[in-house]
Each structure stands twice: as structure tokens, then as C-alpha cells.
Amino acid sequence: MPDVRTSDHDDVALAAPVAMVSLNPNAWTEPFWVAAGQHRLTVQRCLACGTVRHPPGPFCPRCRTQDSDWVDLSGRATLYSFTVIRHALAPPLRAYLPMVIAVVAPDEAPTARLVANLVEVAVGDVAIGMPLEVVWEDAGDGVAVFRFRPAAPALRRTKETSS
Amino acid sequence: MPDESGRLLRDRTAIVGVGATPFYRRGASAPQSTLELAGKAVLAALADAGLRPDDVDGFALYSGGGFDPALLAQTLGIPNVRFMATLTGGGGGAPGAVGLAAAGIVSGHADVVVSVMAMQQPGAARFGSVFGRKEPGAYAARPTPESDFIAHAGLMGPGQMFAILTQRHMYQYGTTRRHLAEVAISTRENARNRPSALMRSPLTEEDYFAARMISEPFCLFDYCLECDGAVAVVTTSAERARDLRQPPVYVTASAQGGAGDWGQAIMWMGMPDDTFASSGHRPVAKDLYRRAGLGPADVDVALLYDHFTGMVLMQLEDYGFCPIGESGPFVADGNIRYLGGSIPVNTHGGNLSDAYIIGFTHVVEAVEQLRGSAVNQVANAEVALVTGGPAPLPVSGLILKREATGA
Numbered sequence: 001m002p003d004v005r006t007s008d009h010d011d012v013a014l015a016a017p018v019a020m021v022s023l024n025p026n027a028w029t030e031p032f033w034v035a036a037g038q039h040r041l042t043v044q045r046c047l048a049c050g051t052v053r054h055p056p057g058p059f060c061p062r063c064r065t066q067d068s069d070w071v072d073l074s075g076r077a078t079l080y081s082f083t084v085i086r087h088a089l090a091p092p093l094r095a096y097l098p099m100v101i102a103v104v105a106p107d108e109a110p111t112a113r114l115v116a117n118l119v120e121v122a123v124g125d126v127a128i129g130m131p132l133e134v135v136w137e138d139a140g141d142g143v144a145v146f147r148f149r150p151a152a153p154a155l156r157r158t159k160e161t162s163s
Numbered sequence: 164m165p166d167e168s169g170r171l172l173r174d175r176t177a178i179v180g181v182g183a184t185p186f187y188r189r190g191a192s193a194p195q196s197t198l199e200l201a202g203k204a205v206l207a208a209l210a211d212a213g214l215r216p217d218d219v220d221g222f223a224l225y226s227g228g229g230f231d232p233a234l235l236a237q238t239l240g241i242p243n244v245r246f247m248a249t250l251t252g253g254g255g256g257a258p259g260a261v262g263l264a265a266a267g268i269v270s271g272h273a274d275v276v277v278s279v280m281a282m283q284q285p286g287a288a289r290f291g292s293v294f295g296r297k298e299p300g301a302y303a304a305r306p307t308p309e310s311d312f313i314a315h316a317g318l319m320g321p322g323q324m325f326a327i328l329t330q331r332h333m334y335q336y337g338t339t340r341r342h343l344a345e346v347a348i349s350t351r352e353n354a355r356n357r358p359s360a361l362m363r364s365p366l367t368e369e370d371y372f373a374a375r376m377i378s379e380p381f382c383l384f385d386y387c388l389e390c391d392g393a394v395a396v397v398t399t400s401a402e403r404a405r406d407l408r409q410p411p412v413y414v415t416a417s418a419q420g421g422a423g424d425w426g427q428a429i430m431w432m433g434m435p436d437d438t439f440a441s442s443g444h445r446p447v448a449k450d451l452y453r454r455a456g457l458g459p460a461d462v463d464v465a466l467l468y469d470h471f472t473g474m475v476l477m478q479l480e481d482y483g484f485c486p487i488g489e490s491g492p493f494v495a496d497g498n499i500r501y502l503g504g505s506i507p508v509n510t511h512g513g514n515l516s517d518a519y520i521i522g523f524t525h526v527v528e529a530v531e532q533l534r535g536s537a538v539n540q541v542a543n544a545e546v547a548l549v550t551g552g553p554a555p556l557p558v559s560g561l562i563l564k565r566e567a568t569g570a
Contacts, residue, residue, distance in 0.1 A: 016317030022306065029308040055309045055431060081331035084379035089320050101318050103327055103432045113433050115313045128334040145315050
């Protein structure tokens with residue numbers, strides 16, 4: 001008996017449509033989305049003990065301090081876990097399958113796990129532990145959504161930087 | 164650890180009545196209302212106990228009960244409600260509601276406490292199908308600042324969320340889809356001879372692997388059912404229980420809650436590395452066993468909340484039936500089978516194959532096992548474990564016994 005995930009390994013993962021995104025921020029989460037609109041991935045950090053917290057909130061769960069600042073992340077991350085969605089929970093999502101919903105650990109703040117779609121990858125190539133990098137999709141009105149794709153090899157990244 | 168020895172609920176209350184409506188495919192209970200289903204289950208449970216609605220003076224619920232409790236008291240003409248309480252959260256509170264009933268009785272708030280869950284899933288209002296979306300899930304939980312961080316990625320359904328935990332379990336421990344299949348297949352076997360069960364046809368490994376994928380690694384058979392129905396349980400003091408129609412089933416221990424860093428769990432995915440691929444039950448299991456003065460080896464039958472197969476595996480670990488990470492090989496060896504298993508699990512067919520009344524059928528099955536009247540009776544069953552969740556906090560557990568400790 002084969003113990004494989006599915007026969008459709010070559011399908012490229014699609015992301016949830018940005019048209020469905022509607023944000024409901026409060027004072028604590030808004031800075032994250034403002035930065036996201038500028039294509040900056042950030043994490044909230046406790047000013048007293050340095051613990052990062054996500055989702056952003058009013059207290060540090062370690063030392064209960066409220067004061068915090070925001071740290072820019074590089075956008076590099078590691079895949080922590082994922083699911084490949086094969087069945088749309090709602091009709092408008094049927095056109096966006098297969099969809100990979102991932103939990104990723106940002107390199108500089110691995111405990112501040114982010115939930116995001118993976119893009120530019122065949123679903124059969126998705127594997128826990130794979131290096132990722134952030135990509136942005138604009139949703140209009142200054143809102144942008146973060147996705148992740150397989151990290152470019154170091155060599156290629158160097159070339160792109162130098163060119 | 165506070166000294167709780169003088170404050171234990173241990174065997175001071177008992178479940179004395181259980182009742183249920185028939186179980187229906189989703190939407191097929193119409194034109195009955197949810198309140199009507201709840202009332203029918205309550206009346207059946209009271210009749211089973213040999214009690215009348217006039218005897219009821221408390222309600223202990225979870226996940227909202229599925230109806231307005233005030234309207235239920237009004238509709239059933241309860242003379243005087245002296246205790247009305249509910250656990251927050253969802254299915255994680257199923258056995259905890261009975262623990263709440265026991266607490267209400269031992270603390271003198273009430274004498275006869277009813278717990279009931281009514282479930283009706285008509286049309287588009289599919290329970291638990293969509294978290295926190297305005298569109299397309301306007302019927303779902305309201306979006307929050309926190310849900311913004313998962314909704315943008317299309318993460319909506321509990322099945323998708325628990326698939327992510329299960330995928331991590333596979334990565335960390337080598338768990339396979341065949342292990343998930345064994346949970347689905349063994350549970351279906353237990354439902355096959357059960358008159359109430361919605362799924363009674365045999366399920367083979369071939370069927371399992373031929374089923375369509377929903378949210379990898381979960382296929383159709385890794386998901387529980389969607390259905391209508393209601394289940395009620397009546398709890399009273401141990402003294403009063405001894406004079407009633409049925410043999411008492413003692414509430415030996417109750418525990419609920421969990422770790423703050425489990426928290427919203429599948430709604431934030433930030434749980435620590437050592438509990439991410441778990442059921443979130445470890446602190447609750449520890450409290451439960453200590454309060455019962457028992458351990459996993461004492462449990463004769465385990466009714467484990469089975470919304471998704473993978474989460475049964477993780478509960479087997481967290482309740483100590485096998486070491487952490489070894490639940491896959493443990494089930495592959497036949498350990499959870501009714502016939503020949505070292506710890507029979509979900510002998511009634513569970514949420515996966517009997518009916519999904521948000522886990523409350525598990526309490527009824529525990530009671531039937533300890534009365535000796537279960538369809539798939541475990542020989543000489545004396546101790547039963549019932550769990551609710553994995554879920555955002557609280558999760559809960561209950562240990563029930565046939566004989567009071569020291570009796």
C-alpha cells in the first residue's frame with residue numbers, strides 16, 4: 001500500500017486571493033500591518049526582557065511588561081509545518097487549489113511563528129525544514145500580504161545583489 | 164502545588180442518567196429545533212435516572228450547549244435553577260462539563276445537575292467549518308485582530324489546523340498515514356454493530372487510501388462526522404445516586420484547562436516546540452491522574468475526543484498509554500482495538516463513525532461501559548477515561564469509576 005500524500009505532486013501551490021483579505025487591527029496589531037504595507041516584515045519585542053511576541057499584544061507573556069518596540073526581520077525563515085489544501089471550504093476558494101498553508105519560523109525570531117501561504121513551489125517539493133524567504137502581494141489601500149517561497153540559493157542571491 | 168487533598172471531588176458525585184436523541188445526518192433532524200433536541204435528550208436522561216424535571220436544579224454546560232440555557236429551563240419548567248455554569252471554549256469542555264456539575268454539587272450549589280449538548284447543522288451553518296472570516300464565512304466567529312494573522316492565508320477550518328499539527332508529528336516522530344488509517348479503521352469497526360451509529364459499513368485500508376484528500380495529511384476518513392442530535396447526562400450526589408434506578412457511575416476525578424503557552428493553540432500556532440505536535444492535554448492528564456489516585460495502567464477503556472484521527476494519536480501519548488512520539492507504532496500493533504487491544508479506544512465508534520455531538524457521546528459510552536451495558540462491552544470495565552479537545556483552552560478530562568474508591 002503506497003504511503004504517499006497525493007498523486008498531484010507537480011501542482012504549483014496557489015495563494016488565497018488578496019480580495020478576501022479584510023483586516024481588523026487594534027492598537028497592538030496595527031503597526032505590523034502598516035509595516036507590511038511597506039513590505040517590511042516585523043515582530044513586536046518586549047522593551048524590558050527582549051522576548052518577541054506574536055500575534056502582537058498588550059503584555060509580554062514572559063515578564064508582563066507592556067512597553068515594546070518593533071524589529072525588522074530579514075524575511076528569511078524555515079518551514080515549521082504545513083498542510084496542503086485539496087478541498088475548498090468555501091466556493092470562492094475553489095480556484096485557488098492546491099493551497100499550501102504553512103507555519104514558518106522567522107530566522108531572527110523562530111518562536112514568533114507566522115502563518116502564511118507558500119508560493120512558487122510544487123506541492124510535492126514542500127518539506128518541513130526547507131529554507132524560505134518572504135514575498136509580498138499588494139491587496140490595495142496600502143495593505144500587503146506576506147507569502148513565502150523557497151529561498152533562493154545563496155549563490156543566486158549574491159548574483160542578484162551584485163547585478 | 165496547593166494541597167488539594169481535602170477538596171477533591173473524588174467519588175462524591177455520580178452520573179445517574181444518560182439520554183440521547185437519535186443521531187441524524189446533517190440537517191436531517193428538521194423540523195425539530197435545537198432546543199427541542201436538547202429537551203428530548205434531557206427528558207430521556209432523567210427517565211433513565213428515575214428522576215423528574217422538577218428534581219433538576221442545575222445546568223453545567225460547555226461550548227454554549229447549542230441553545231439558550233435560560234430558554235431550556237423555561238421550556239422544561241424547571242422550578243428553581245440554583246446553578247448554571249458553562250465552560251468556555253468548544254469541544255475541549257465536553258467531559259469538563261460533568262466535572263463542573265460535580266463541583267456545583269459538592270460545593271452545595273445544586274443537587275441534580277444536567278449537562279447537555281445539542282447539535283444541529285442545517286444548510287450552510289456548518290459548525291466549526293470556518294473561523295474568523297467575513298467572507299465567505301459570515302456565519303462564523305467574528306474576525307479579531309488575532310485572527311487576521313491566520314485568515315489572510317486561508318486558514319479557516321479546524322481540520323486544516325489540526326492537519327498542520329499532525330504533519331509536524333509525522334516529521335518529528337515518523338508517524339505515517341497508515342497510523343492515521345488505523346485510528347479511522349478501528350473506530351469504524353466499533354461502530355459497525357451499534358444501532359445508533361451513522362457509519363456502519365466496514366472501512367478497509369484500501370478504502371482509506373482511495374479516499375479524497377481534504378487537507379493533507381488528512382483525507383476524508385480522518386475527519387469526524389457532521390450530524391444532528393443531542394446527548395444529556397444527569398449528575399447528583401453519591402448519597403442520592405445510591406437510591407436511583409441505575410447503578411451509580413462515580414465521578415472520580417475531573418481536570419480542565421491547560422498551559423497558557425498552548426492558549427489559542429491552532430488559532431496562533433505559537434505553541435512551544437515540545438508541545439506543538441501534542442494534544443495540549445499533558446497538564447490536564449497529570450492533574451486528572453493525581454486527583455484520581457490512578458494512572459494510565461488503571462484505565463480499562465479510553466473515550467478520546469476524535470475530531471481528527473491524528474489528535475487521537477497525540478492523546479494516547481499525552482495520557483501516558485505510550486511514550487511521546489510512539490503512538491503510531493502503538494496503534495499499528497493493535498493496541499487501541501476493542502478486540503485484543505491493551506487499551507480499547509472509542510468502543511462506541513466515536514466522533515468519527517458513531518456521531519459527532521461535540522464529544523458528549525463519549526461520556527455516555529463511558530457510563531455504559533461502567534454499568535456493563537455497552538454494545539462493545541469491555542470485560543469487567545471498572546475505570547474509564549473521557550477526554551475533550553484537543554482545542555484552544557480549555558481541554559478537559561474525566562475519570563469515572565464503577566465502584567467508589569475504598570468501597
